[in-house]
Amino acid sequence: MNRKLVIVASVVLIVALSFIGMNGLKSLKKQPKKDVNRKKVPFVKVEQVVYKSISTPxxxxxxxxSNLEVNLSSEVSGRIVEVGVPLKVGQRFKKGDLLLHIYDQDARMDLQAQKSKFLNKLAQSLPDIRIDYTDRFDAWMDFFNAIKLDENLPALPEINSGKEKVFLASRNILGDYYAIKSSELKLSKYRIYAPFNGSYVQVNTQVGAVAGMGSKLASIIESKxxxxxxxxxxxxxxxxxxxxxxxxxxxxxxxxxxxxxxxxxxxxxxxxxxxxxxxxxxxxxxxxxxxxxxxxxxxxxxIKNAMEIPRNAVFRSNRVFVVEKGLLKEKQISVIKRNENSLIFNGLAEGDILVTSVPVKAAENMKVQFLKN
Incomplete structure (x- = not known):
């Protein structure tokens, strides 16, 4: 019994001595002192202000x-007939190509009938011209012979006297002549020719459709x-x-x-x-x-005498920070041009240390360290 007590007491004593020894060793280790007053000084990126000429692309x-786009409209009415250039979007054509043709056979026949009546009236008037205006007969005879039913009328002979004008007016020769010229002009509107090399960009009709007067038929552009x-x-x-x-x-x-x-x-x-x-x-x-x-x-x-910096270096539209004796100082600049990511300015003294990367919560007289770009 005494032997067991001795063993238990020895174990307890050894554990107690070990614990005391460990605490003693810990107390010998020096704890670093915390400097509660020490503040971290931030680093900032800077550039020295140097002015030069800057291009401003x-x-x-x-x-x-296209520099030239034309809408094709109909000045006459009728059925659209097929031509050599397909009436399709993207179709190319050359200057002078026939783009649109509106059926014109009836208008053409009416015009020829007008010319036939005009020839008849001239034929009846030529004998009177030969008698009363002998010196003008050859001119009017040449005009009569030059008229072709399938061609445009030639120019009228020059009228040399008031009597000749009265004679022509009394026979309505002048009125009939200009009526035919008007019909010839109208007939030309049944065909639309390409004014330049180009292509169709919009087509609003097709072959066989009826074009109404004033309706938009297509749009064309000059390709080059x-x-x-x-x-x-x-x-x-x-x-x-x-x-x-x-x-x-x-x-x-x-x-x-x-x-x-x-x-x-x-x-x-x-x-x-x-x-x-x-x-x-x-x-x-x-x-x-x-x-x-x-x-x-x-x-x-x-731009002469200017400097370019990142836009994020500027705050409140035209304010920047410079570093003077390790402290931030706020200064105003003159903004000349704003680009997408940069800004061109002047207004600071050359040699100033300009902050190009403003720290968080930056303020006047804030102490900083800088890395020069």
Whole structure:
């Protein structure tokens, strides 16, 4: 019994001594002192203010349009007959091709009947002209012989006297002549010829349909004379001038053509607050089509004594921070031009240390460290 008590007491003593020893070793280890007054000084990116001449290119996307688009309308009524150029959207044609033909046989026959009556009246008048206006007979006889039923009337002989005019008016020769000329003009409206090389962009009728007077039949464009319509921010329009050279870029950024600024709109689009400008392309290309979207790079102009910085370096429209003796100081700048991601300015002294990356909760006299870009 005494032996068991001795063993238990020995174990308890060993455990107690071990615990005391461990606490003693912990107390020997020095704990680092916390510096509650120490503050972390933030780093900021800066640039030294240096002024130079800066180019101000303006890059905007636009849509290609034909420089010339014409709506074909009917000035007469009748059935549309087939011609050599198919009446289909996208169909190409050459200048002078017959695009539309409205059935005109009845109008043509009426015109020939008018000419026949006119010839009859002239034939009846020639004997009187030979007697009363002997010196004018040859001229009128030549005019009579020159008239062809299937051709336009030749020009009237020159009237040399008042008596001759009275004679012609009394026989209504002048009235009949100009009535026929009017019918000839009307007959020409039954056929519409291509005024340029181009293609159909819209077709509102088909062969066999009846065209009404004044109805829109189709729309055509001149394929090669294209211009780029580009919306430009109203604040940037002052940098663009008529005649400026423009680079035309594809969606991949490759230059596909060059152009010249032709005109600027004098109104602002209400929806986008932009002003449309139009660029004429200098080089025709079969790879460019109406409706295609391309990028226009305007050269703008050189701005002297200026500097370009990121837009996020500026706050409250025209305020920046500079570093003076390790402290932030707020200063005002003069903004010359705002780009999508940058800003061009002056107004600071050259050599100032300008903060280009403003820290969170930045304030006047805040202590900072800087990394110079």
């Amino acid at each position: 303006i890059v905007e996307k636009g849509r290609l349009l 004379r294209l211009e780029l319509q580009v919306p430009v921010d109203s604040e940037d329009i002052k940098w663009l001038h008529i005649g400026d050279q423009v680079d035309i870029l594809s969606s991949e950024g490759d230059q596909v053509a060059s152009g010249k600024l032709l005109r600027k709109s004098e109104f602002v689009d209400e929806g986008t607050q932009s002003i449309a400008v139009f660029v004429g392309l200098n080089r025709n290309s079969s790879q460019l089509y109406q409706g295609q979207y391309l990028t226009a790079k305007f050269q703008g102009k050189q």
